[in-house]
Amino acid sequence: MFDVIYNSQDEEYKKPFGAVPVNTTINFKIKVNASCDVKIIIKTQDGFEEYDLEYLEMDKKYHVYSINIPRDYFHNLQSF
Numbered sequence: 001m002f003d004v005i006y007n008s009q010d011e012e013y014k015k016p017f018g019a020v021p022v023n024t025t026i027n028f029k030i031k032v033n034a035s036c037d038v039k040i041i042i043k044t045q046d047g048f049e050e051y052d053l054e055y056l057e058m059d060k061k062y063h064v065y066s067i068n069i070p071r072d073y074f075h076n077l078q079s080f
């Protein structure tokens with residue numbers, strides 16, 4: 001079983017923290033107790049888009065993965 005750590009209210013895991021101004025790149029980090037493929041799946045108007053997170057480092061007993069979602073990506077999304 002995987003032990004996964006992510007806290008959307010901690011800037012270590014989502015930067016910037018909180019509501020994000022328009023035209024801001026968002027960085028997501030996740031920690032997992034095993035080496036594995038980590039993906040983020042984003043719901044869009046046309047279905048889903050899937051992106052791989054990049055492996056960064058070991059942090060104590062956790063593998064750290066990260067992705068930057070570019071600021072212009074969210075310009076094309078709409079609320080559902």
